[in-house]
Amino acid sequence: MENIPVIKTERLTKIFPMGKGEFSALKGIDLKLGTGEFAGLIGPSGSGKTTLLNILGSLDSPSDGKALVLGQSIGKLTAKEAAKLRKEKIGFIFQSYNLLQVHTVYENVEFPLLLLNYSANERKKLVMGALEWVGLTDKIKQKPPQLSGGECQRVAIARAMVKTPSIVLADEPTANLDAVNSHNILQTMARMNEELKTTFLFATHDDKVIGYLKRKIYLKDGMIDKDVTN
Amino acid sequence: MIRFLLKGLIRDKSRSLLPLIVVAIGVTLVVFARGYINGIMVDMIEQTARFNTGHVKVTTKAYADNINQAPNDLAILDASNLILKLEDTFPDIDWACRIKFGGLIDVPDEQGETKSQGPAMGIGLDLFSTGSKEALRLNLAKSLVRGNLPTKEGEILLSEDFSQKLGVNSGDMVTLIGSTMGGSMAFYNFSVAGTVRFGNTGLDRGTVIADIRDIQLALDMTDAVGEIIGFFPGGYYNDELAEIVMAKSEKLFVGETGEYSPVMLRLRDQEGLSLYVDLTKSMGTIITFIFMLAMSLVLWNAGLLGGLRRYGEIGVRIAIGEEKGHVYRSMVLESVMVGVAGTIIGTSTGLFLSWLMQTYGLDISEFTKNATTGIMMPNLVRSRITPPDFYIGFIPGVVSTVIGTMLSGIGIYKRKTAQLFKELEA
Ligand SMILES: Nc1ncnc2c1ncn2[C@@H]1O[C@H](COP(=O)(O)OP(=O)(O)OP(=O)(O)O)[C@@H](O)[C@H]1O
Numbered sequence: 001m002e003n004i005p006v007i008k009t010e011r012l013t014k015i016f017p018m019g020k021g022e023f024s025a026l027k028g029i030d031l032k033l034g035t036g037e038f039a040g041l042i043g044p045s046g047s048g049k050t051t052l053l054n055i056l057g058s059l060d061s062p063s064d065g066k067a068l069v070l071g072q073s074i075g076k077l078t079a080k081e082a083a084k085l086r087k088e089k090i091g092f093i094f095q096s097y098n099l100l101q102v103h104t105v106y107e108n109v110e111f112p113l114l115l116l117n118y119s120a121n122e123r124k125k126l127v128m129g130a131l132e133w134v135g136l137t138d139k140i141k142q143k144p145p146q147l148s149g150g151e152c153q154r155v156a157i158a159r160a161m162v163k164t165p166s167i168v169l170a171d172e173p174t175a176n177l178d179a180v181n182s183h184n185i186l187q188t189m190a191r192m193n194e195e196l197k198t199t200f201l202f203a204t205h206d207d208k209v210i211g212y213l214k215r216k217i218y219l220k221d222g223m224i225d226k227d228v229t230n
Numbered sequence: 231m232i233r234f235l236l237k238g239l240i241r242d243k244s245r246s247l248l249p250l251i252v253v254a255i256g257v258t259l260v261v262f263a264r265g266y267i268n269g270i271m272v273d274m275i276e277q278t279a280r281f282n283t284g285h286v287k288v289t290t291k292a293y294a295d296n297i298n299q300a301p302n303d304l305a306i307l308d309a310s311n312l313i314l315k316l317e318d319t320f321p322d323i324d325w326a327c328r329i330k331f332g333g334l335i336d337v338p339d340e341q342g343e344t345k346s347q348g349p350a351m352g353i354g355l356d357l358f359s360t361g362s363k364e365a366l367r368l369n370l371a372k373s374l375v376r377g378n379l380p381t382k383e384g385e386i387l388l389s390e391d392f393s394q395k396l397g398v399n400s401g402d403m404v405t406l407i408g409s410t411m412g413g414s415m416a417f418y419n420f421s422v423a424g425t426v427r428f429g430n431t432g433l434d435r436g437t438v439i440a441d442i443r444d445i446q447l448a449l450d451m452t453d454a455v456g457e458i459i460g461f462f463p464g465g466y467y468n469d470e471l472a473e474i475v476m477a478k479s480e481k482l483f484v485g486e487t488g489e490y491s492p493v494m495l496r497l498r499d500q501e502g503l504s505l506y507v508d509l510t511k512s513m514g515t516i517i518t519f520i521f522m523l524a525m526s527l528v529l530w531n532a533g534l535l536g537g538l539r540r541y542g543e544i545g546v547r548i549a550i551g552e553e554k555g556h557v558y559r560s561m562v563l564e565s566v567m568v569g570v571a572g573t574i575i576g577t578s579t580g581l582f583l584s585w586l587m588q589t590y591g592l593d594i595s596e597f598t599k600n601a602t603t604g605i606m607m608p609n610l611v612r613s614r615i616t617p618p619d620f621y622i623g624f625i626p627g628v629v630s631t632v633i634g635t636m637l638s639g640i641g642i643y644k645r646k647t648a649q650l651f652k653e654l655e656a
């Protein structure tokens with residue numbers, strides 16, 4: 001497995017138009033990530049972490065170079081194929097949780113399975129399993145506005161994990177959380193990485209997160225500055 | 231997925247309430263306006279039919295050419311034969327002979343000198359034959375103000391307003407001064423049986439009604455009638471049926487030539503009613519479409535506002551792997567659900583209001599006071615609920631929400647995924 005990388009980029013470049021000129025947010029990124037890695041993009045604000053994560057998540061496409069995710073070239077996917085890739089293989093975790101506000105914890109976690117056309121029975125089993133992982137089985141009927149930030153992020157993790165994706169992309173998942181909650185969700189994710197062999201890629205400048213990472217990829221001005229594996 | 235969408239709709243009132251209210255109000259107006267306008271138009275048409283045009287009418291060619299003057303010198307001469315022929319060919323249609331006439335009503339005093347006098351528009355119709363529906367058709371019994379309906383020959387009904395102007399009571403003698411079919415002066419004495427008020431300003435001005443046999447005697451019209459009018463089964467004018475009847479009548483009258491040969495006129499061929507008939511047929515559709523357009527515009531804008539609030543939700547759904555097209559279709563599906571719910575509410579309230587207007591009516595006599603056309607505008611306007619009113623609201627209700635959502639949702643397509651996503655992060 002190690003020889004087929006989950007993520008592979010070659011001279012990945014992203015250029016945004018800016019006023020009359022343009023701005024290079026990513027300047028030739030070469031990166032390989034294997035199955036089961038627990039890695040993070042680390043760098044100051046504006047260094048291109050989110051931009052890279054969005055391309056790898058097939059939400060955006062490269063301006064130049066290659067981005068292969070599970071063997072699929074992101075720039076060449078149709079909107080439909082990109083959606084299918086996200087739906088089946090990629091889990092997202094956001095800084096601001098981004099839960100569906102009018103839906104319950106249970107329904108939020110169930111949503112990805114609805115898209116995947118799981119049967120009601122399978123959905124129930126998987127949702128309850130995921131909620132057990134994050135320790136929220138007692139809050140299934142609550143809605144996000146009634147939850148604490150830590151609980152919201154745990155729902156988001158359950159939502160990302162419920163379909164057992166190959167990759168989880170987590171953009172500043174702890175930015176809105178206190179230390180206790182941050183460690184709590186990081187431990188949960190580390191455990192999933194251990195037990196399910198899910199590949200994790202973070203974007204962060206939070207030391208608490210960095211402490212859990214097995215591989216640290218430092219970005220600076222849209223380029224890889226250092227790549228350190230423990 | 232539908233349950234998921236439904237839950238979202240029910241829980242997020244701001245997603246559903248505004249469009250629901252717009253649809254409910256719009257559909258209420260559509261249903262009510264249809265019933266109201268239909269009521270006015272159909273009442274007008276049917277009242278005109280009953281007093282004047284029939285649903286179809288047979289006269290001589292020459293009479294038809296000058297029909298507004300009711301030229302009795304051009305009347306149908308062999309009426310009893312013609313009516314047998316008509317009854318034989320069109321057994322479902324109720325045929326009736328009428329003579330319309332103009333003249334003076336003269337009221338004498340004790341010495342036999344004229345006490346008062348006034349111009350009258352008269353209708354001679356079959357009041358006495360068993361099985362004649364004419365008295366019922368003109369609603370004479372219910373329109374009676376003083377006295378009785380005529381029960382024997384030589385009796386006449388005057389409109390109440392006219393009788394007051396002339397100062398006559400039931401039981402008084404009056405003289406009809408008119409002209410015979412041959413063109414000489416005619417005098418005929420009637421005893422006033424009673425007075426009537428029809429609730430129609432034009433009719434109430436100077437109408438007199440007598441049995442057709444009296445009028446035939448008075449005007450020297452033996453076996454002659456001005457018009458034979460026919461009424462369709464079911465009681466309402468039907469343009470398609472009129473078309474068929476007319477075509478059949480042309481075959482029936484084939485071979486009869488000359489200006490005294492019979493012709494058939496449809497209701498729409500008389501009194502400029504064709505416009506009204508066409509309007510009645512298309513009015514419902516016109517109203518429905520106008521409202522549909524207006525509601526679509528409102529809902530489009532409401533959708534744009536609502537859509538802004540939902541960019542976050544849409545962004546996450548797309549990130550989780552839902553296709554844009556699927557998001558778009560699910561919003562359209564939501565709008566169908568809102569449209570259906572709004573239509574049900576709107577149709578119920580619209581029907582209720584129409585029912586009130588159908589039962590109690592609205593007095594518009596102030597506006598019809600000076601009407602002078604041959605079209606009869608009833609003084610009391612009533613709605614008329616027709617079967618389509620129960621379901622037609624779904625067209626503007628659902629179509630407008632769907633169009634509104636489709637237009638406002640185009641933004642989802644136009645926006646790049648990454649852009650939707652940026653807004654989500656913001
Ligand atoms: N759509 C865009 N149009 C123009 N410039 C953009 C766009 N998206 C990102 N950028 C620019 O690209 C650079 C990298 O942005 P990115 O969001 O990847 O940074 P980041 O490392 O995630 O920063 P932060 O830690 O603040 O989240 C920034 O300078 C940003 O202004």
Ligand SMILES: [Mg+2]
Nearest residue numbers: 049050051203
């Ligand atoms: Mg960022």
